[in-house]
Amino acid sequence: MTQPILQLSGARLALDGNAGRVEILHGIDLSVEKGETLGLIGPSGSGKSSLLMLMGGLERATAGRIEALGQDLTTMSEDALARFRSKHMGVVFQSFHLLPTMTALENVATPLELAGATDAFDRARAELDAVGLAHRADHYPAQMSGGEQQRVALARASAPRPQILLADEPTGNLDGTNGQAIIELLFSLRDRHGATLIMVTHAPELAAQCSRVIRLRDGHLDTQSQTPPQTTPQTQTQTQTEAAQ
Ligand SMILES: Nc1ncnc2c1ncn2[C@@H]1O[C@H](COP(=O)(O)OP(=O)(O)OP(=O)(O)O)[C@@H](O)[C@H]1O
Numbered sequence: 088m089t090q091p092i093l094q095l096s097g098a099r100l101a102l103d104g105n106a107g108r109v110e111i112l113h114g115i116d117l118s119v120e121k122g123e124t125l126g127l128i129g130p131s132g133s134g135k136s137s138l139l140m141l142m143g144g145l146e147r148a149t150a151g152r153i154e155a156l157g158q159d160l161t162t163m164s165e166d167a168l169a170r171f172r173s174k175h176m177g178v179v180f181q182s183f184h185l186l187p188t189m190t191a192l193e194n195v196a197t198p199l200e201l202a203g204a205t206d207a208f209d210r211a212r213a214e215l216d217a218v219g220l221a222h223r224a225d226h227y228p229a230q231m232s233g234g235e236q237q238r239v240a241l242a243r244a245s246a247p248r249p250q251i252l253l254a255d256e257p258t259g260n261l262d263g264t265n266g267q268a269i270i271e272l273l274f275s276l277r278d279r280h281g282a283t284l285i286m287v288t289h290a291p292e293l294a295a296q297c298s299r300v301i302r303l304r305d306g307h308l309d310t311q312s313q314t315p316p317q318t319t320p321q322t323q324t325q326t327q328t329e330a331a332q
Pocket residue numbers: 102103104109111129130131132133134135136137138
């Protein structure tokens with residue numbers, strides 16, 4: 088049997104806020120296979136974004152173990168974790184998170200340059216072309232629509248060819264038409280590069296496009312709601328609408 092691309096064992100997250108310590112995730116056990124598309128659903132505040140941040144190494148687990156591509160993220164130094172993330176993970180956020188002082192081209196090229204690519208700008212142009220925005224290369228985020236900004240963010244996330252793509256409500260700030268266009272792009276980039284996709288969403292119809300859906304409740308995985316992984320994860324047309332609702 089092949090090793091899961093992501094493996095969480097007893098992963099816990101607690102954060103210190105003004106009102107004291109908040110227990111957010113209570114011991115998550117989860118395996119994600121290479122090539123899966125995994126939908127993360129659950130009520131507001133159930134811990135979906137927190138879980139995604141743990142899987143992306145953007146938040147440190149308080150306890151437990153998180154392995155990505157066989158490497159333990161919980162024991163890596165900050166520098167090693169940053170290098171690992173830039174090489175293997177791409178993240179797309181609800182609010183785009185583009186750098187406002189950089190053009191679309193610079194936003195896409197920067198992570199490639201940081202990863203040491205000598206042809207960062209040529210590759211960034213090709214990525215912008217792939218999301219239909221070659222003509223916007225020299226535009227700043229404020230000069231673009233929300234849908235266009237999210238396409239730039241998708242180009243930036245997929246440009247280094249990460250093995251793991253994480254998306255946190257990628258259509259949350261977009262209307263239905265723009266949202267559907269982003270999802271189609273996200274899945275096509277994922278299919279083209281063979282990445283594993285994990286997506287937080289409130290939209291049952293988006294979760295239904297994933298090969299597996301899991302639900303969080305109050306920081307716990309609701310194992311009753313899990314759909315089994317599809318044997319052919321490349322097939323995105325199979326729906327599990329019931330599981331997503
Ligand atoms: N920095 C923080 N300090 C304290 N508590 C936090 C912090 N960040 C998040 N939380 C709490 O952790 C819980 C889970 O938050 P999280 O954003 O992961 O949930 P979510 O399921 O993604 O919610 P939503 O669907 O509304 O985005 C919430 O109760 C939230 O208030």
